[in-house]
Amino acid sequence: MHRDYEEDNVSTIKIERPLYENDQLRQNFLYEKPRVNYLRPNYCKPTEIKCQKILLNSIPIFNWLFRYNIKKDLLADVVAGITLAIMNIPQGMAYGMLAKVPAVVGMYTSFFPVIIYIIFGTSRHNSMGTFAVISLMVGKVVLEYSDPSYLPDNIANETEPVIHTGYSPTQVASALSFVIAIIQFLMFILRMGAVSVLLSDTLVSGFTTGAAVQVLVSQFKDLLGIKLPDLKGYFVAIKTMQAIIENIEKTNFVTLSISGVVIGILIINMQILKPLVAKKSSIPIPMELIVIVGATIISKYCDLKGVYGVKIVGDIPTGLPDPQMPPPELLYNVIVDAITIAIVSYSISYSMAMIFAQKCNYEVSPNQELLAMGAGNIFGSFFSCLPMSASLTRTMLVFVVGGKTQLVSIIGCFLLLFVLLWLGPLFEMVPKCILASIIVIALKGLLMQVNEVLAFWKLSKLDALVWVTTALTVVLVSIDIGLLVGVAMSLATIFYFSFKPNTCLLGSIPSTDLYLDSKRYKGCREIKGLKIFQYAGGINFATRNIFKHDLFSLIGVDPQKEIINRTKLIDEQSKLTTNKDKIDKLKKKVNYKLKCVIMDFSTVSSADPSGIKMLSSVVESFEKIDVLVYIVGCTDPVYNLMDKCGLLTAKSEYLRLFPSIHDAVNCYSNIFNISLERTIHKLSVISM
Structure with missing residues (x-):
């Protein structure tokens, strides 16, 4: 039995803040990578050594014997x-x-x-x-x-x-x-x-x-x-x-x-x-x-x-x-x-x-x-x-x-x-x-x-x-x-669960900044021309092919196949005598509706250079079919690895990174003039 959604009885949160990209966020809030000196031994200063603590840790019987309640x-x-x-x-x-x-x-x-x-x-x-x-x-x-x-x-x-x-x-x-x-x-x-x-x-x-x-x-x-x-x-x-x-x-x-x-x-x-x-x-x-x-x-x-x-x-x-x-x-x-x-x-x-x-x-x-x-x-x-x-x-x-x-x-x-x-x-x-x-x-x-x-x-x-x-x-x-x-x-x-990460497409909950699994939540709405792909797991040499397969399968577009089909369609249309049935079949295979893919990395636990290399090839593939790629929610270690591997230094117009899905969605809506239920500007909590 489903309960009706009664907006008047639900506490609301309204947040207004600037739309951020990852680079802006790091610059504005003074990101600094933690420094770890692996060569320096992990030792205590002589003044920090406590004989009683060493004794209790080495001979635990004293830990309870000294406090024994007769x-x-x-x-x-x-x-x-x-x-x-x-x-x-x-x-x-x-x-x-x-x-x-x-x-x-x-x-x-x-x-x-x-x-x-x-x-x-x-x-x-x-x-x-x-x-x-x-x-x-x-x-x-x-x-x-x-x-x-x-x-x-x-x-x-x-x-x-x-x-x-x-x-x-x-x-x-x-x-x-x-x-x-x-x-x-x-x-x-x-x-x-x-x-x-x-x-x-x-x-x-x-x-x-x-x-x-x-x-x-x-x-x-x-x-x-x-x-x-x-x-x-x-x-x-x-x-x-x-x-x-x-x-x-x-x-x-x-x-x-x-x-x-x-x-x-x-x-x-x-x-x-x-x-x-x-x-x-x-x-x-x-x-x-x-x-x-x-x-x-x-x-x-x-x-x-x-x-x-x-x-x-x-x-x-x-x-x-x-x-x-x-x-x-x-x-x-x-x-x-x-x-x-x-x-x-x-x-x-x-x-x-x-x-x-x-x-x-x-x-x-x-x-x-x-x-x-x-x-x-x-x-x-x-x-x-x-x-x-x-x-x-x-x-x-x-x-x-x-x-x-x-x-x-x-x-x-x-x-x-x-x-x-x-x-x-x-x-x-x-x-x-x-x-x-x-x-x-x-x-x-x-x-x-x-x-x-x-x-x-x-x-x-x-x-x-x-x-x-x-x-x-x-x-x-x-x-x-x-x-x-x-x-x-x-x-x-x-290993089985490591090699079988959870993937899904997210949909927008109207009038909110929430994005949920569209298969599980029937009230989700898909934004025109946009696919939001969520990946939970590690991106590494062992899972890179799984990532690509699930991504292309869920969004319904394989860039390589798309290029082939578009080329065939152009060739067929340029012929003096065209086959209408063949052109119609090719048009069904071609997808011009997809404008942007958002990859939610908030649940990506780790990555390695092989995984980042695969990601770079995916971005290049989407660029060839004129599809934007927004990566959101990256943890700092994953972001830093992307930077080291040269993914961020390429300065591609087709790749941008955002701290949240909603930032990316608003950026997409501004570029393609798509009206959303809600936009965000400044950060301020009004009521709760």
């Missing part, structure tokens, strides 16, 4: 810290097993690198440590380079030769952490914190969903109690499902029963108990830890391993590991995988940091986060740790419980240290199917991201295509190939 925040942080420690124990063990290393390594990862991150990290909410997607990626590398003799729960793959490397899974994981740390340090030095922009929200969502499916498939063998060969390379998920189907009769029904009961308990807790408890208290029931403790007691006193063949975690040493350098000869081998994991872990962690920083009104530094993660990983690599990353579930838990600062992680680390020093052996009898069940339930948030596909489809079909392609490639082929395909498609999307 009365307001301490209780919430203590409660959140205890809750985090309780969650870290089962998740650390589970994600350690997922990475194909001893379960205790997952708990080491939740302690050693986190201490360093607390000092150097800018996020006050990120719960760093183990994360399912990163553990899965690490597990792939561990299987590739570790000696099979260190993986007793797996049977040999008859289709692949057994290679004895002599490296333990922990050594491979440590070497990977070390190389990832070096990469993140280099990214920090090169100020590559913005690299996370390569991983769009769509890509990250599709990638993590696909990786979650991979994690889910990898846990089936522990849920069923089946021994399967180590599978490497591509199509692992498909091969795993095939192997499970082939060995399904070997299912351990006690293991399957335990898995079913535990998953049922965790689902009831998540869907029913958690919402009920949340109404009374922000502290959730630590059901994962309760399940582990209960299962450990049953496993020990019922001898589930000996009597029923249920696989258990096994040896968990007390105390902390001795620091040792990762094997130097292994570092080179893991570089390619390390680059992928370094970028993915950083992107996930920084994205989480940004989300909660915006919610709680503080800032996080992308480059400082690289330094913090690099420092944490290099420290952790000497203590048998996995590469660290922010955990989605634990970070959300910290926020929901009320954690305000990284004091939460400090408390969590001290409680975890107590477990590592004295309570570790108590968890040796934990059935692996329990940890697998915990992982499966923890994946719910990632798996539910599949619902985002419809939202992406409604907003942008290309984004939805990126999501689906990335997720399917991760699931069906491999994680690293999936990430590569996702990044490639995201970049292709950017």
Whole structure:
């Protein structure tokens, strides 16, 4: 339903000012090009250096520690810290097993690198440590380079030769952490914190969903109690499902029963108990830890391993590991995988940091986060740790419980240290199917991201295509190939939109100085003999042909074809015996009505010499058919480039530049004596 335009009820603006061209405007208002000295180093004067500012930027822990409000925040942080420690124990063990290393390594990862991150990290909410997607990626590398003799729960793959490397899974994981740390340090030095922009929200969502499916498939063998060969390379998920189907009769029904009961308990807790408890208290029931403790007691006193063949975690040493350098000869081998994991872990962690920083009104530094993660990983690599990353579930838990600062992680680390020093052996009898069940339930948030596909489809079909392609490639082929395909498609999307600028013809709104898309606004009027062409995008070597094609197509005149048709018409008319039908056909092809083309460059983002050269040829082409060209709304950088390339020094009578469309339209009307609804002279705001 359209509302009638009631002029009496609308506030009006009347502006009177001189009609300007760009040169006049620059001269009258003293334009001066900004001077930039690229050779002068960007440094602060000694008097400007503030030690406190340097300290706070380099060691962000002091940023919140000096302002810590004990009365307001301490209780919430203590409660959140205890809750985090309780969650870290089962998740650390589970994600350690997922990475194909001893379960205790997952708990080491939740302690050693986190201490360093607390000092150097800018996020006050990120719960760093183990994360399912990163553990899965690490597990792939561990299987590739570790000696099979260190993986007793797996049977040999008859289709692949057994290679004895002599490296333990922990050594491979440590070497990977070390190389990832070096990469993140280099990214920090090169100020590559913005690299996370390569991983769009769509890509990250599709990638993590696909990786979650991979994690889910990898846990089936522990849920069923089946021994399967180590599978490497591509199509692992498909091969795993095939192997499970082939060995399904070997299912351990006690293991399957335990898995079913535990998953049922965790689902009831998540869907029913958690919402009920949340109404009374922000502290959730630590059901994962309760399940582990209960299962450990049953496993020990019922001898589930000996009597029923249920696989258990096994040896968990007390105390902390001795620091040792990762094997130097292994570092080179893991570089390619390390680059992928370094970028993915950083992107996930920084994205989480940004989300909660915006919610709680503080800032996080992308480059400082690289330094913090690099420092944490290099420290952790000497203590048998996995590469660290922010955990989605634990970070959300910290926020929901009320954690305000990284004091939460400090408390969590001290409680975890107590477990590592004295309570570790108590968890040796934990059935692996329990940890697998915990992982499966923890994946719910990632798996539910599949619902985002419809939202992406409604907003942008290309984004939805990126999501689906990335997720399917991760699931069906491999994680690293999936990430590569996702990044490639995201970049292709950017190039697609760069090479497809928005173009349209503008029409005049009567009695105003407004000019709108004539296809979208039916109330627009076309001015006789004038076409107003708007181009939104860059004019460069890649888009110059698109610019020409869209310009000639929309205004309905191609100067080269016009010259040919006019020449043919003149030749035909000059003949002694003329063909009337042929002349009529040629007259229809010739356009003498077009007098001027206005090109609106107010939305031109950039240009290069190739684009300006094309523009110069377009102006020359229109000059040959006696059509004026007015360029309006140029940004200063584009104007300056036109000047450098000689487009403005030619002093052609057919090319003029104006600051606005209305200036150009008024100039056109004065030249061709075309009356307009409104003219402008002096600048003065009368009413509003």
